[in-house]
Amino acid sequence: MTKVGVLSFAHVHAGRYASLLHGMEGVEVLTSDPDVELAGPGEVRGRALADQLGVAYADTYEELFAWGPDAVVVATENARHRQLVELAASHGADVLCEKPLATSLEDGEAIIRACGEAGVRLCVAYPMRFSPAYAQLRKVVHSGIAGTTLSVAGANNGQLPIGARRWFGDPELAGGGALMDHTVHIADLLDDLFGEDVRVVEVYAQTNNLMYVDEVTSDTAGLVTVTYDNGAVATIDCSWSQPAHHPTRGELQLQLVGEKATVEMDAFGQVVLGFDDKRRSGVLIPWGTDLDTAMLRAFIFSEGSGGIRVADGEAGLRSLKVALAGYESVRTGQPVPVS
Numbered sequence: 354m355t356k357v358g359v360l361s362f363a364h365v366h367a368g369r370y371a372s373l374l375h376g377m378e379g380v381e382v383l384t385s386d387p388d389v390e391l392a393g394p395g396e397v398r399g400r401a402l403a404d405q406l407g408v409a410y411a412d413t414y415e416e417l418f419a420w421g422p423d424a425v426v427v428a429t430e431n432a433r434h435r436q437l438v439e440l441a442a443s444h445g446a447d448v449l450c451e452k453p454l455a456t457s458l459e460d461g462e463a464i465i466r467a468c469g470e471a472g473v474r475l476c477v478a479y480p481m482r483f484s485p486a487y488a489q490l491r492k493v494v495h496s497g498i499a500g501t502t503l504s505v506a507g508a509n510n511g512q513l514p515i516g517a518r519r520w521f522g523d524p525e526l527a528g529g530g531a532l533m534d535h536t537v538h539i540a541d542l543l544d545d546l547f548g549e550d551v552r553v554v555e556v557y558a559q560t561n562n563l564m565y566v567d568e569v570t571s572d573t574a575g576l577v578t579v580t581y582d583n584g585a586v587a588t589i590d591c592s593w594s595q596p597a598h599h600p601t602r603g604e605l606q607l608q609l610v611g612e613k614a615t616v617e618m619d620a621f622g623q624v625v626l627g628f629d630d631k632r633r634s635g636v637l638i639p640w641g642t643d644l645d646t647a648m649l650r651a652f653i654f655s656e657g658s659g660g661i662r663v664a665d666g667e668a669g670l671r672s673l674k675v676a677l678a679g680y681e682s683v684r685t686g687q688p689v690p691v692s
Contacts, residue, residue, distance in 0.1 A: 354381050355653055358422040360414060360429065360437050362386040362398045364451050365517045366478070366645070367428035368406055373646050374426075375408045380653065383420055385411040388429075393519025418444045424653060426478075427451060430526040431533070435460040442471035449476045449652045453537045453676060454669035456528030461673050465666040476652050477669030479541045481605060483647035486618040488659045490607065491546055499611030505543060505587040506608045509535035513565055513573065513593040522569035530571030532560050532683075533676050535591035538605060540579065540672040541664055543587055553671070554580045557688040558679035564594060577679045580688075598634075620644075 357380055359371045367386075374382040384406075389399035403410035411417040417425075418440070424447040427437045434455050441448050448468060454477050455461040468475035481487060493499060514521040514534070521527050527534065540553075556579050560572035574592035581587070595604070605620040623641030628634075651663040664672075678689040 355379055355424065356381050356383070356420065356422045357653065358382070358417045358420070358425040358446070359384040359408075360417070360425050360427050360441070361388065361433075362402050362428065363388070363391070363430045363433075363518065363520065364428040365514055365521075366451065367426075368402055369645060370426050370428065370649065371403070371408045372406050373643075373649055375406070377646075377649070377653075383409045383411055383417055383422065385414050385417040387413050391430075391520070393515075396518065414440060418446070422446050424449065424474075430520050431528045432456045432460075432526045435464055438464045438475070439467045442467040442473050445471060445473060447474040447476075447652075449478055449649075449663070450669070451478045452541075452669065453477075453528060453533060453673050454666065455673060456533070458670075458674065458677060461670045465670060468666060475666035475669075477541075477664040477666065477672075478648065479538060479664040479668075479672075480644035480648040481538050481542055481620050482545055482661050482664065483642065483644045483651070484618070484620040485642050486620055486622055487542060487607075488661060490609065490616050490618040491661075492659070493614075493616050494546060494609065494611070498614060499609065499616050500613035502547075502583070502585045502609060502611050504585060504610045506590075506610075507539040507542075507587060507606070508590040509538050509605045510590065510592050510594050511535065511604075512595040512597060513568065515569060516597065522571060524571045527571065529676070529680055530560070530562070530569065531573050531591050531593045532558065532575040532577065532679050534593070536575070536577050536589050536676045536679060537672040539587070539589045539591075539607070540675040541668060542607065543579070543581075544668055544671050545661075545664070547581060547583065547585070551581050551583045551585075553675055553678075553691045554582050555688045555690045556580075556675055556678035556682055558682045560683050564592075572683075575679070575683075577675070579675060
């Protein structure tokens with residue numbers, strides 16, 4: 354039996370991770386969320402959320418680590434990842450850290466250093482890697498059918514997340530806004546797709562907050578252009594543009610243009626679309642692969658398929674660098690080189 358702790362319910366995905374782990378054969382889960390006073394108005398956290406989910410709960414992180422977890426999922430606010438990852442590493446537990454890895458290069462490097470010195474595994478929660486659509490695109494590109502990649506157009510659009518967790522609208526806690534939240538997913542897919550021999554050269558970005566100016570101070574939409582040393586240029590449309598009444602929280606698509614062919618993917622394309630006449634509204638019913646489950650299993654049991662592996666700490670740092678360079682570009686109005 355593998356013991357897995359969930360540290361904090363701050364992130365919108367934390368409760369789902371806890372539920373999935375609770376129902377996973379061969380896994381025993383314990384949760385802890387002692388910082389409930391930091392929750393926004395009306396947010397259910399702490400023991401109350403654990404009781405709703407039907408999962409075991411520890412009042413303190415100390416109590417959770419005394420239980421002896423083999424691994425933990427760190428799901429606190431983005432700016433607080435470092436302290437919990439370092440705590441987990443000091444107790445010899447493998448770590449799956451929510452994305453982005455951190456909100457600063459200093460914290461990201463410290464997280465990697467702490468896990469390396471402790472000899473524990475560090476992974477970053479990028480479930481989009483486990484999309485069947487991405488796996489097929491990756492297979493086609495690696496086969497050479499599309500030829501050399503010339504450009505990639507990516508879009509990651511979601512709902513304004515402050516309705517579920519207010520801290521997403523705080524640039525200090527979140528590390529930014531939509532650019533930080535959504536750029537890193539596509540940056541990670543391209544990092545995996547291109548492989549270790551291809552690196553980012555420079556990033557140019559623009560952002561705005563035209564949609565929710567009265568609700569948050571952070572950016573809520575942006576366009577990021579990333580140039581790679583293999584000659585490819587990627588654009589990433591990152592926004593919180595989905596209306597609250599949309600049937601899904603978000604969408605992620607890629608269109609890759611090669612010398613010989615164009616390849617497209619929709620990460621959430623496994624759906625049945627329809628219309629509910631009684632409710633006078635659209636209906637969207639998902640089916641197929643549960644990406645969070647696939648990621649968690651790959652982290653705990655190393656069951657990644659088709660060559661897909663859960664993102665490691667170094668990959669998390671590389672995607673973080675793209676987002677940080679994007680914000681520096683917004684500040685200066687110039688392309689920013691990435692080392």
